[in-house]
Each structure stands twice: as structure tokens, then as C-alpha cells.
Amino acid sequence: MDETTKWLLDQANTLAEQSKDYEDRAFFTALQAFIQEQATRLDQAQGEVDGRFWDHRRW
Known part of the structure; x- marks a missing residue:
């Protein structure tokens, strides 16, 4: 998990914990x-792009 995703998840979690309304x-x-x-x-x-890039049958 990259830093941006982790930060977004942390922010959403914090906001969920602070929310008073359901x-x-x-x-x-x-x-x-x-x-x-x-x-x-x-x-x-990204894995698919890497896989297609390294597919030797398409060289």
C-alpha cells in the first residue's frame, strides 16, 4: 500500500470515528x-501493464 492510500484510509477512519451522525x-x-x-x-x-510489457510473444 502506498503512502497516499494509507493517508486516505487514515483520514477516512479518523473522520468516521469523529462522526456523530450515522x-x-x-x-x-x-x-x-x-x-x-x-x-x-x-x-x-499496474501488474497487467507490466505483464503485457514483458510478454515475449509480442516482441
Whole structure:
């Protein structure tokens, strides 16, 4: 996990803990899940680009 993703997750977690309304807490909790999913997709996409770049059949 890169520094930006970690920072975003920490900020969303802090805001969720500080929220007094259920809706706000639910939003920040869902935001954490979204951030994690986007980080996973980004990692997969980078792996796919690396895999396609090193595919010897396309040289």
C-alpha cells in the first residue's frame, strides 16, 4: 500500500470515528472500502501493464 492510500484510509477512519451522525459514519466507512478497492484495482492494472510489457510473444 502506498503512502497516499494509507493517508486516505487514515483520514477516512479518523473522520468516521469523529462522526456523530450515522449517515456520516456510514459514508466514511464506505469510503474506506472504496479506497481499498481502488488501490487493489490500481495494483492489478499496474501488474497487467507490466505483464503485457514483458510478454515475449509480442516482441
